[in-house]
Amino acid sequence: MHFELNSDGFMSVKKFELMLKSNEVGFFDSEEFQQIVEHYLEAGKMIMARKAVQLGLSQHPSSVEIKLLQAEILVFDNEFERAHDLLNNLYEIQPHNSEIYIQKANIFSKTDDHEKAIDLLQQALELTEDQADVYNLIGMENLFIEDYKLAKLNFIKCLELDETDYSALYNIIYCFDFLKENTEAIEFLNNFLNSNPYSEVAWHQVGKQYFDLKMYEKALAAFDFAIISDELFVGAYLEKGKVLEKLGKYNQAIENYQITLELDDPTSFAYLRLGKCYQKLGAYDLAVKFYKKTVKEDPLLDKGWIALVDFYSKQLNYQ
Template sequence: MEFSQDKPNYNISLNKFESMLKTNNVLFFDSEEFENIIHHYLNQGKVALAKKAIKLGLEQHPTSTNLKLFKVEVYVFENKLKEANILLDGLYQLEPSNEEIYIQKANILSKEDKHEDAIKVLKIALNISEETSEIHALIGMEYLFLDNFEDAKQSFMRCLEEDPEDYSSLYNIMYCFDFLNQNEEAILFLNKYLNENPYCEVAWHQLGKQYFSIKDYKKALSAFDFAIISDDTFVGAYLEKGKVLEKLKRYKEAIENYHLTMELDDPTSFALLRMGCCYEKLGQLDLAKQYYYKTVKEDPLLDKGWIAITKFYTKQHNYQKALYYINKAINIDAENVIYWKLYAQINHRLNFLEEAERGHKRALDLGNYELTTWISRTDILLQLGEIDAASYNLIQAAEFYPENPEIEFRLAGIYFQILEVEKASYHLKNALTYNKDYLFIVEELFPLVYNSITFQKALKKLQ
């Protein structure tokens, strides 16, 4: 059911069909012409035109199984699964050995989330098909839906055995290896594949990524070099090679590779960002700054760009500039937790305590439940004199971090400060049990409490 573009008259058929639609003159096409026309429209996503071609095709060739299978395909696309099943059942009675009937049946079962049943049907198709690569690929996809990555991997490997240039299957195989954390197995597989296909730039590229994952940067570099030798316009290989060179602290060479990607294709925000990082590592701060600006201009939605430029100014102790850029980032994406954490840290450095507290609260509201966020917000609330808010914040933190001495010592200090001695003693006992080395927290944050007779008596009693 492929659209035969190698035939010299396929364009003639298509133009003739479209001309017929415009003039309402009914012209005759043989069934193969209709099949090619329908296939073309489906590939183009022009379903309405495909449906017209199917309708006219079946009027002229009412017994054509292939045209009816196209009708099934459209039914499935439109989620009319009942109609598709009825038509398929009729076709099965006529041609029980037609593999396409089983493929479409499996497609319906997959749509119904019956992936195991879909696999069973596709295995029947395997037994009656001469060309099995496509069916193995479909089986592989069904296994992926079931999160059965091992069997999926085996199915895609069979595709690659039949067609070594099936790079889609190669990518799927590597996806399965990665999900299963099978780096060593992936490396063995790729090396074996490359012994038979030594100029496959895709395989060299994937091999380099596997070596990068296990931090074998020298072998990763060699693999990316071979990918570039196989295809010197392979942008992805230059990008990955740049990443490896950065790990090896060869920043000038990394910049050269990132720059090459811009000569081969439009600049990417990733390459611009990495160049900025490399220039910063080399101490060329003006160039680093320029590339960070270019990064956020190229892709304002790339959070790594805004984070990089904010941290750049923070390292220079230019907190006003850092605050300016993190505010711009927040205006673009107010749901980004990292932005709010940086916002809090910068405002804290500037001694804008209320804004710093607001940043930590937003980070918590967005689901950032790291201990440092709870603790930092508590300490700022204490500085602001918000004792009740600080204690409530710590009680919430204790739900996520039970038996934590940093939380317990702070709660003890707060309750001693507001003279709730019973609660204070309870939390002090807990804190000393968990880790008495954190006692300095009370001394630093609550010096009056620490030096009080009440606290020292309680401490002596519990130690």
């Protein structure tokens, strides 16, 4: 169950927190409590979520929705037996509530019975109005048992129902990559782009597929489209820089890596690639400067230290 925290929901959270500080008990309807608990769950504030559930049940002891959130917290706390008992009781009241099946599936998933979890999610699929979310959960269970083909199919169904679900898109490409289906991945992404021509994530992913196939010109075009779709997309500039390096266009690669430093916090990867480019151009002082920035940014990055070793070795500076 996921609620949008609109202005009313935000006010409910503030009112709830003020109530706790003042030790005065205020009244909330059951839907307000659902929003409050869901807010804390999504924020990872489990202590506050437990308090909200406790108070919610004291005011609405028969609320199935609040009890389902209680079950979700019990599962999080690994109190599986209590969660099972609670969900079985709720099933007697609302046997067609898809959330009961989803929470039960969550228990089986956490206890490594993924086949049973999938079976329950398949039942939830027939009952829920939010099929995209359930397909996504089934896909994740397929990944747990390393059934990448089925996982891919379920993530695709999820994306068909919600084309804005980029986590599903990433998971689809992960499955294609694991199955070494680069050509099939490109075909899938191009079909997706036919109906979502400004999806920077899809352009970025199709570019990576072309890069893996050493089709550098097509990869470059894809990353350019990703940047056109979102000129602040750091990942596209990094990947474009990598392609330009492969094409020997080091000055252009440097421009793209520099853009990433302006758009976001510097990364050791960008510093390393800048060092490599300057070394290729014979600008050795700049190369060393960026290699040193690399290891300062991430002292545990072995590639940064190796780059320095290789550089000094070529200069015969063994000391």
